[in-house]
Amino acid sequence: MRHHTLPVSPATVHWGYFSKAVAPALTLRSGDRATIETLTHHAGDDYERMIAGDPGAESVFRWTAEHKAVARRGAGPTEGPFLRGSGEGLGVHLLTGPVAIEGAEPGDILEVRILDVRPRPSCSACHAGRCFGSNAAASWGFHFGDHVEEPKGREVITIFELDTAGEPFARAVYNYVWTPQTDPDGILHPTIDYPGVVVDHAKVRERHGILKDVRVPARLHFGTMGLAPSESDFVSSIPPSYTGGNIDDWRIGKGARMYYPVAVDGAFFSVGDPHAAQGDSELGGTAIETSLTGDFEFVLHKKRDLGGTALEGLTHPMLETDDRWSVYGFTFPNYLAELGPDAQTAVASHASLDKAMRDAFRKLRRFLMTVHGLSEDEAIALLSVAADFGVTQVVDANWGVHGSIRKSVFTCTGA
Amino acid sequence: MRHHTLPVSPATVHWGYFSKAVAPALTLRSGDRATIETLTHHAGDDYERMIAGDPGAESVFRWTAEHKAVARRGAGPTEGPFLRGSGEGLGVHLLTGPVAIEGAEPGDILEVRILDVRPRPSCSACHAGRCFGSNAAASWGFHFGDHVEEPKGREVITIFELDTAGEPFARAVYNYVWTPQTDPDGILHPTIDYPGVVVDHAKVRERHGILKDVRVPARLHFGTMGLAPSESDFVSSIPPSYTGGNIDDWRIGKGARMYYPVAVDGAFFSVGDPHAAQGDSELGGTAIETSLTGDFEFVLHKKRDLGGTALEGLTHPMLETDDRWSVYGFTFPNYLAELGPDAQTAVASHASLDKAMRDAFRKLRRFLMTVHGLSEDEAIALLSVAADFGVTQVVDANWGVHGSIRKSVFTCTGA
Numbered sequence: 021m022r023h024h025t026l027p028v029s030p031a032t033v034h035w036g037y038f039s040k041a042v043a044p045a046l047t048l049r050s051g052d053r054a055t056i057e058t059l060t061h062h063a064g065d066d067y068e069r070m071i072a073g074d075p076g077a078e079s080v081f082r083w084t085a086e087h088k089a090v091a092r093r094g095a096g097p098t099e100g101p102f103l104r105g106s107g108e109g110l111g112v113h114l115l116t117g118p119v120a121i122e123g124a125e126p127g128d129i130l131e132v133r134i135l136d137v138r139p140r141p142s143c144s145a146c147h148a149g150r151c152f153g154s155n156a157a158a159s160w161g162f163h164f165g166d167h168v169e170e171p172k173g174r175e176v177i178t179i180f181e182l183d184t185a186g187e188p189f190a191r192a193v194y195n196y197v198w199t200p201q202t203d204p205d206g207i208l209h210p211t212i213d214y215p216g217v218v219v220d221h222a223k224v225r226e227r228h229g230i231l232k233d234v235r236v237p238a239r240l241h242f243g244t245m246g247l248a249p250s251e252s253d254f255v256s257s258i259p260p261s262y263t264g265g266n267i268d269d270w271r272i273g274k275g276a277r278m279y280y281p282v283a284v285d286g287a288f289f290s291v292g293d294p295h296a297a298q299g300d301s302e303l304g305g306t307a308i309e310t311s312l313t314g315d316f317e318f319v320l321h322k323k324r325d326l327g328g329t330a331l332e333g334l335t336h337p338m339l340e341t342d343d344r345w346s347v348y349g350f351t352f353p354n355y356l357a358e359l360g361p362d363a364q365t366a367v368a369s370h371a372s373l374d375k376a377m378r379d380a381f382r383k384l385r386r387f388l389m390t391v392h393g394l395s396e397d398e399a400i401a402l403l404s405v406a407a408d409f410g411v412t413q414v415v416d417a418n419w420g421v422h423g424s425i426r427k428s429v430f431t432c433t434g435a
Numbered sequence: 436m437r438h439h440t441l442p443v444s445p446a447t448v449h450w451g452y453f454s455k456a457v458a459p460a461l462t463l464r465s466g467d468r469a470t471i472e473t474l475t476h477h478a479g480d481d482y483e484r485m486i487a488g489d490p491g492a493e494s495v496f497r498w499t500a501e502h503k504a505v506a507r508r509g510a511g512p513t514e515g516p517f518l519r520g521s522g523e524g525l526g527v528h529l530l531t532g533p534v535a536i537e538g539a540e541p542g543d544i545l546e547v548r549i550l551d552v553r554p555r556p557s558c559s560a561c562h563a564g565r566c567f568g569s570n571a572a573a574s575w576g577f578h579f580g581d582h583v584e585e586p587k588g589r590e591v592i593t594i595f596e597l598d599t600a601g602e603p604f605a606r607a608v609y610n611y612v613w614t615p616q617t618d619p620d621g622i623l624h625p626t627i628d629y630p631g632v633v634v635d636h637a638k639v640r641e642r643h644g645i646l647k648d649v650r651v652p653a654r655l656h657f658g659t660m661g662l663a664p665s666e667s668d669f670v671s672s673i674p675p676s677y678t679g680g681n682i683d684d685w686r687i688g689k690g691a692r693m694y695y696p697v698a699v700d701g702a703f704f705s706v707g708d709p710h711a712a713q714g715d716s717e718l719g720g721t722a723i724e725t726s727l728t729g730d731f732e733f734v735l736h737k738k739r740d741l742g743g744t745a746l747e748g749l750t751h752p753m754l755e756t757d758d759r760w761s762v763y764g765f766t767f768p769n770y771l772a773e774l775g776p777d778a779q780t781a782v783a784s785h786a787s788l789d790k791a792m793r794d795a796f797r798k799l800r801r802f803l804m805t806v807h808g809l810s811e812d813e814a815i816a817l818l819s820v821a822a823d824f825g826v827t828q829v830v831d832a833n834w835g836v837h838g839s840i841r842k843s844v845f846t847c848t849g850a
Contacts, residue, residue, distance in 0.1 A: 157815040162796060168804075169811040178816040190820070195812055231813050235846050236821045297820045303796060304819035373788035373836075377829060381577060381718060389583075396584040397610055398646050400572040401593040404719035405605070405712045406651045410825040411836065414792060421788075421826065423716075431650050 024054040028076040028116055033059070033292075036094035036111030036215060038255045038265060040248040040284040044120035047286075050320035054119065055313060057140070058242065058294045061114040062309035064218040065154040065177045070311065071218075073143035077311065080114065081216060085204050093215050095254040095364060104214040105207060110364060111256035112215040113244045113266065117290030119318070124287035127323035129331045130247060132278045132289065132316055137240040139182055139296065140311035151182040153190065153296045153310030156198075158212050161305035162414045174198070175212050177219070180236070180308045182296050188238035190296050190308050192231035196224040236297045240312060241273035243293030246337065250283040251356035256364045257293075259418035262354045264337040268307070268413040269346070269422060270298045277340040279321075279331055289318070302413045333390045336383055339422075346424040347387060348412065349380025355418050368417040376421040380409055384423040392430065402429070439469040443491040443531055448474070448707075451509035451526030451630060453670045453680060455663040455699040459535035462701075465735035469534065470728060472555070473657065473709045476529040477724035479633040480569040480592045485726065486633075488558035492726065495529065496631060500619050508630050510669040510779060519629040520622060525779060526671035527630040528659045528681065532705035534733070539702035542738035544746045545662060547693045547704065547731055552655040554597055554711065555726035566597040568605065568711045568725030571613075573627050576720035577829045589613070590627050592634070595651070595723045597711050603653035605711050605723050607646035611639040651712045655727060656688035658708030661752065665698040666771035671779045672708075674833035677769040679752040683722070683828040684761070684837060685713045692755040694736075694746055704733070717828040748805045751798055754837075761839040762802060763827065764795025770833050783832040795824055795838040807845065817844070 024046055026032055032045040048054060059077055063070035071077045082089040092098050094107030102108060121130060139151040157163065157176040167173065175198040180190040200210045203217050246264020249255050260267045264280045272278060280287075291314070298307030326332050330340075336353060339346040352358045352375070355367040384407055388399040406429050412420035439461055441447055447460040463469060474492055478485035486492045497504040507513050509522030517523060536545060554566040572578065572591040582588065590613040595605040615625045618632050661679025664670050675682045679695045687693060695702075706729070713722030741747050745760075751768060754761040767773045767790070770782040799822055803814040821844050827835035 155816050155820055157812065157819065161815070161819070162792070163800070163815050163818075166793075166797070167811065168800075174812075176812045176815070178812070180820075192813075192816070195816070197812075231809070231817065233846050234813075234817065234844055236817070236844060237841065299819060299821050300823035300825060301792070301796075302819055303822065303824070304815045306819065308820050371789075373792055374786075377577070377716070377788055377826060378581075381716075382581070385578070385583075394646070396582065397572065397589075397591045397593070397612075398607075398649075400576070400578050400591070400719045401570050401607070401610065402646065402649065402651070403578075404572065404576070404714060404717055404721065405570055405595075405723050406714050407718065408715035408825070409718070410715060410823070411792060426652070429649055429651060431648050 022052045024048055024052060026054055026056045026116060028057040028059050029079050030089040033080055033090060033114055033116050035090045035092060035114050036107050036257050038246065038248045038257060038290055039253060040250065040288050041253040042118060044118050047120040047122060048318060049122045050318060053315065053317045055315050056116050056291060057313045058116050058292045059114045059311045060153065060294055060309040061112055061215040062154040062156060062306065063311065064216055066152060066179050067218045068144050069142050069147050069152040073145065083204050083216065095256040102207065105203065105205065109214040111258055113257040113293040115244060115257060115290040115292035118248060118288040120286035120288060121318055121320050124282045124320050125285055126283055128282040129321040129326060129334055130280050130282055130287045130289065131319040131321060134274055134276045135315040135317055137274045137312055137314045139184060140313055151184065151310065153180045153182060153308040155180065155308050156212055156306045158305035160415055162303050182238060182310060190236040190238060192234065194226045194228045195230050196226050199223050239270040239273060239297045241270045241295050242291050242314065243268045243295050243307060245272060245278065245291040247280045247282060248284050248288035249356055255356065258416055259355055259367050260350060260416060260420060261356060261418065262336050266293060266416050267337060267348055267420065268298065268302050268416060270295065271339060271341060271346065275342060279334060279338045281335055301411045302415050305415045330391050333386065344424045344426050345387065346422050347380060347383040349376045349383060349421045349423060350418045351375045352418055353379050371417060371419045373411065373414065373419055373421060376419050377409060380421040380423040384425065437467045439463055439467060441469055441471045441531060443472040443474050444494050445504040448495055448505060448529055448531050450505045450507060450529050451522050451672050453661065453663045453672060453705055454668060455665065455703050456668040457533060459533050462535040462537060463733060464537045465733060468730065468732045470730050471531050471706060472728045473531050473707045474529045474726045475568065475709055475724040476527055476630040477569040477571060477721065478726065479631055481567060481594050482633045483559050484557050484562050484567040488560065498619050498631065510671040517622065524629040526673055528672040528708040530659060530672060530705040530707035533663060533703040535701035535703060536733055536735050539697045539735050540700055541698055543697040544736040544741060544749055545695045545697055545702045545704065546734040546736060549689055549691045550730040550732055552689045552727055552729045554599060555728055566599065566725065568595045568597060568723040570595065570723050571627055571721045573720035575830055577718050597653060597725060605651040605653060607649065609641045609643045610645050611641050614638050654685040654688060654712045656685045656710050657706050657729065658683045658710050658722060660687060660693065660706040662695045662697060663699050663703035664771055670771065673831055674770055674782045675765060675831060675835060676771060676833065677751050681708060681831050682752060682763055682835065683713065683717050683831060684754065685710065686754060686756060686761065690757060694749060694753045696750055716826045717830050720830045745806050748801065759839045759841045760802065761837050762795060762798040764791045764798060764836045764838060765833045766790045767833055768794050786832060786834045788826065788829065788834055788836060791834050791836040792824060795836040799838040799840065
């Protein structure tokens with residue numbers, strides 16, 4: 021077992037997409053561990069608190085008229101002229117990686133164990149050692165178009181501070197309504213339409229004293245984590261799919277074991293979209309977006325060894341925690357394959373919890389039948405009386421419902 | 436404070452509907468308590484274990500060619516000729532009540548505290564003292580039409596036994612595929628289409644040894660509990676609505692406090708559909724349907740006293756537990772008012788989790804803004820990072836999503 025470290029830098033991150041085509045930032049073997057830094061793509065909402073003085077964050081977010089450290093941000097076009105910028109915001113998450121796994125091949129399963137998760141303290145002079153995050157109530161939120169207070173159609177940023185002295189929790193510091201921001205290339209962003217735009221605080225009005233007496237219990241986790249799909253060289257980081265990605269389940273934190281189907285040689289694992297807390301549904305469009313560092317262990321399960329294990333027949337991401345198994349249903353189990361050449365844009369217009377529920381049901385039924393050897397009748401009865409389905413997210417184009425079953429239900433089996 | 440008892444009998448139950456028009460089985464005052472027996476309408480799936488020798492259950496389920504103790508079962512027609520039977524199965528749940536609350540008027544809120552819940556032991560010679568329940572994987576289940584094993588389109592009954600020696604759990608005893616059953620009036624029931632049909636076990640094949648090594652943790656609760664709506668004299672017990680009813684949330688058990696808007700003078704509370712365990716979604720159509728007895732306390736909150744309390748502006752059912760508040764979103768918040776004269780049948784053809792999610796979001800946002808005094812921007816941020824939305828049920832025509840917020844989020848307020 022080797023222990024690797026993967027700090028953030030323009031050379032170790034890719035922005036807004038999963039890709040089988042970019043060079044690995046790290047290559048390791050099954051059984052290896054790695055400490056991996058991740059940055060929130062919302063750090064520009066408060067540059068002073070979340071970027072300033074932090075060499076890694078500064079290096080990635082560096083963007084002047086002369087130099088943009090990470091030019092491509094998204095799976096869209098990289099040749100201008102741009103309406104929004106290179107990559108055109110088709111995908112938004114800063115991801116660290118890819119991490120290639122030696123010997124991984126399509127048909128294998130990659131297990132990723134999250135051993136620890138730690139917030140990334142501010143390095144700025146005024147806030148050094150404290151931890152901050154940003155929540156955006158954005159145009160892609162479930163609430164949008166349903167405002168009850170004026171002005172309708174507004175986007176709102178809320179900056180939180182994370183208190184880690186005891187049981188960690190977050191507290192709001194201030195919020196502001198998004199105002200049009202001009203990026204260093206001169207492109208105007210009237211809405212939150214491109215990642216990494218640093219907000220000019222002279223152009224927004226900070227409202228302090230908000231959410232008084234409210235403490236948000238922390239749920240440190242990685243919103244986006246998974247493998248490169250095979251269908252396309254550049255795949256938007258927004259819709260989750262069969263190799264994982266932007267699942268946005270807050271249970272994917274310390275102690276979690278995620279299992280992903282390998283779709284390309286080397287697996288090409290990437291992780292980012294770090295969150296300090298999120299509710300089931302991620303209603304307004306984002307969580308408390310906070311840079312985090314994780315300790316991970318990688319275990320490759322070869323296709324030939326899957327029979328008779330909990331991974332037999334697995335074709336989608338699955339979570340194991342101390343007390344339960346969870347599968348993830350999506351509107352489309354594999355939207356890239358199902359929706360054809362325009363899949364990456366078309367997926368957003370079909371969002372449906374009903375379809376995601378259908379998919380989650382089928383995946384959990386298969387798990388019970390294949391792994392636990394139940395008949396369909398046994399599986400349906402057990403799903404009715406002991407399995408819980410929840411709304412994972414309604415903001416990631418390919419909406420999600422998770423289905424969970426407690427391990428304690430199975431009294432005499434290891435699985 | 437007086438303590439009342441309400442045992443089950445043909446005079447104290449009504450079957451398949453809520454009603455403002457039937458005579459109260461009990462009248463009490465705010466602050467009173469009552470021990471109320473409830474029967475599962477699925478007891479006929481195993482008469483020997485769940486009815487035989489039990490005077491209350493026998494009296495309610497009594498049905499011969501000469502005498503049907505409770506003739507009407509549902510909100511449908513009571514004049515024949517019948518395809519399925521009186522009430523025609525438009526509504527299925529055996530409910531105890533109504534309980535009238537002195538002085539309750541439309542605009543008030545009735546609080547119902549569940550102080551204790553106990554299973555109802557079998558009285559039959561062979562099984563005396565043991566507790567049983569039935570799960571039906573039925574035609575109205577989410578899985579139906581999506582079978583993978585043959586014969587497709589089957590309905591399956593699974594009989595469970597509840598073990599209450601320690602931490603209570605249920606274990607499967609046997610299951611069988613539903614076969615056509617003829618009721619005492621000579622009507623054939625090829626499917627589970629009418630409540631209270633006693634299954635002839637000579638016509639089904641019991642399969643024992645199922646779900647071996649599986650223990651289902653108990654979640655004793657009442658699937659159906661609420662008040663009579665004002666819109667109609669007889670309202671099907673199946674779709675939940677603005678006065679509660681068939682919410683099917685397993686959290687509505689011991690320690691829960693439910694709040695319901697009063698729609699008619701006297702409130703007319705009824706309770707039934709007792710469950711030993713259910714998962715979020717109630718996937719196959721039912722829970723472990725088990726007769727239960729509850730101890731309840733009733734507190735009437737007059738309209739004039741609601742301002743400044745957690746009940747201000749409440750127009751829908753709400754749950755309070757030790758650690759959280761939950762609201763219930765439905766496809767239609769009030770399908771009776773929204774869908775017109777055919778509402779009770781039309782509602783089933785519009786089931787949508789997406790709409791239920793929308794409704795749950797709006798209800799929880801209103802709670803945060805009205806009760807906790809948050810601005811909309813504060814409420815949306817908090818919903819994103821700290822509220823959890825789950826699938827309550829996808830089997831009750833008016834599908835449900837619940838939205839919950841932990842009390843611990845509010846550090847300095849009583850609400």
